[in-house]
Amino acid sequence: MAVTMATISLTVNGRSHALNVDPDTPLLYVLSDDLELRGPKFGCGLGQCGACTVIVRGRAVRSCVTPVGTLNRADITTLEGLGTSERPHPIQQAFIDEQAAQCGFCLSGVILTAKAFLDQNPRATDPQIQQAMSTVLCRCFAHTRMLRAIKRYAQEKA
């Protein structure tokens, strides 16, 4: 039952890492356990809820079902890679301004999914935004505030 380890190079939030890891390991575990990042969360491990979302090459990726071996030399952005409490990214600022969360556990999925979509579709309509968010869950149901924050960011971008 030997596992073949591999050296995987990742750039995460602008920092380069070389990791000796089982390439089948989902990216999420590398980010949250090897690199101790707090942004991406384990929600379901099945790619169904979005809590583990990161941005790779401009697209929202579910890190809980993405083997790290498929991402060698990839450039990855997590929620903490966007901005800080002191200098939040505009979409993070929109969520702060709208007080758009309760427990906050889902925010990685909500914010990064919305950002990746709006960056690629800056003129998206409300139904298109809705469609883009159709596989992201928030169990506190802060939906009204989150959608307001997303639209606020969209308008600021436009």
Add this chain to the structure above:
Amino acid sequence: MRSPEGPVRSETLILRRAQDERRVEGLAPRRRTVTMTPDARAALARAGFSRRDFLKTSGALIVGFSAAGAAQRIGLAQRGGGARGPQVDARQLDSWIAIATDGSVTAYTGKCELGQGISTAQLQLVAEELSVPIARVKLIQCDTSIAPDQGTTSGSQSTPTNFNERNLAQAGATAREALVRLASERLGAPVNQLAAADGVITVKGDASKRVSYGELVGGKKFSIPLSTTAKRKPASEWTVLGKPVGRVDMPAMATGQFEFVHNVRVPGMLHGRVVRPPAVGATLVSVDESSVRGLPGLVKVVVKKNFVGVVAEKPWQAIQAANRLKATWTPGVGLPSHRDFYDYLRKQKPSRDTFVVSSKDVDEKLAQAKEVLKATYLHPYQMHGSIGSSCAVADVQGDKATIWSPTQSAHPTRSGSALLLGLPVENVRVIFTRGSGCYGINGADTVSYDAALLSQAVGKPVRVQLSRRDEMAWENYGVAFVIDQRVGIDANGTIVAWDYEGWSPTLGGRPGYDRPGNVITGQLAGFEPAAFTPRTPAPDPGGAFDNGGNTAPSYVTGCVGGKCGGTGTVRSERVLSHTVKSHFFTGPLRSPSRLQNTFAHECFMDEVASRVKVDPVEYRLRHLSDARLSHVVREAAKAARWEARPSPRPDVRRTGIAGGRGISCVLYEGDNGYAAMVAEVDVDQATGRVRVKRIVVAQDCGPISNPDGMRNQLEGGALQGMSRALGEEVTWDDQKVTSIDWRTYHSLPLGFEVPAVESVLVNRTDVEATGSGETSITIVAAAIGNAIFDATGARIRQVPFTPERVKAALDARIGSSALL
């Protein structure tokens, strides 16, 4: 990295209203009985504890609290525990408030942040009472070594507990008065000539005469008891409390910097994974450790009775090992057919029967009534379904344990873990660390036990995060209900008698201080769930009317023992509930039982109003006696521009999209928040799909601590309730739960057509504060169900209102007299 160091004060007293206890679990008032299982007794014996010691030090003796009793318990605890730090005595100001030399304030609370915003509101409270900027206040929540024991953060009780004239509010007021007294001595000015602002006390009219809090007490103790006479600041003087202060945790959450329990890392930490049984009731036959031998990173396979888990160096390794581990189990006990479950539930014997109210004339009044209406309402098991599966970190080494836990019940979890681990309770520290939103008892308690057991087995810190399946298949579900309703109406169309009979299943619940078997891990490790005690027939209701479970509708007088505590006018009243055994663990899920009961009450009220052809708002008001409840009904109707007319609407068509509106209301728990809601829906009659377009909710919860926080709760409750009403239902086959992920348990995603949610806040500063976390969710299903009926003439009496179920109800209208 975290270490459990820092100030350690152990042994705490319990200072809670006895009433809080009944809030926790749900249905009827429940006296706390402490009966211990043989396992529990054995565990205590191993730890050198008698049952009596355990009860004394674990705080189980909360009934009949007295100062003398408390002192005695402290004495016993000190003798039993050896060398330990000073006590957290909840009667002492220093247990709640500390002021440092720089004037910064630290407040200690036993009510913790679960995502509901209570930490920000508590900071506002302390900042207000002490006249310091909120940024200068720090809050320590639910760390059993340094925070007072306030039981469980649940039941919408944090605001009533800490914002009225008790506990944290009382501590704030006591501290302010003490500071002013000290300043009076220091400055040589009478108390009434002093003013406090920004952490500084000055003599009015002479700003040069001033002294800061830091100068007065900085770094020293107050060493005074909580005053029983200290006056709260009147709401008219509030500058921080009552304002829409932003959540202090929001920036860290939005930028991924916030530390959840999932992010806790301690030196040398390993990762655990549990292996749950394949079927409900299956027990372990054997574990083949050779099936995982040699797997990279594997540290240990752990078996304790039916509890099985693995520990590995990395989480992915633990998952691989758990998946490969060959364990042999007996078949499960077999489950009743999901399809026929409600019939099964109604027929279950034995049952525990309770009258909430019984005027003993209901049969007679129904016989005399002009007409008797009846209907049966059905509600499924639903789950908390936290977005993040539950996680905890435990470090059990030798006879000491530290557990970082997202539990709502830090002190009870400490006691339960001590039992589970066979350690003296004072050797266990639970440090509350935020988890994913829980909405009641999700997997937080059970995963804390998982981590504790695995850590004890390897003698190193272990982190456990449950799989999605383990979270969903084994959590303590919100209970299913079958509810029969009957009313009699007189010649004027007025209700003259109301008869409720309900059935709901129970197993386990919150573990409390001494029942680790109330959740799956404890049971697997050999502890029994709380015993089910049948009782038939139900005794006459005693004491005062208690509608804590909202088992009685809002429209009855609630007369017990000659006193009437209800909010309505119907004098002939009977409310009988039957609790039966559940195959699945059950426990409080946001608005436990209240939601299910209120769905039945408020839909049935609508059916009666329709039958007598009276506008549903007017008909409700006609049967309400409570001015505050009536007021929120009117406020919701006004804000929604309610069109007064009977339901269904006069122009109902059988095809196409049909629009309608519905109303519902509740006095949550009979005394904990007034709310009313109007929902507007469109029903696609070809598919049965319901689209909720607008929700208006009006709420009166007394003085509002934070209006934006309250709106956030009302909005979230409304939409979570909508998700529960439209799609959520736990399913199972003949052996096991089949709702194990987000494809098999249906939560509305962020991308659904989210209705506009409008909140009307009724702020009353002349009454006591009540909760607002569970009000709006309680009345959503009824408001939507009533709106569907208004739109289509079809009555849906079963949650969830899936398109198939709605379509079936629409099809059943053919020839129905309900359709005009």
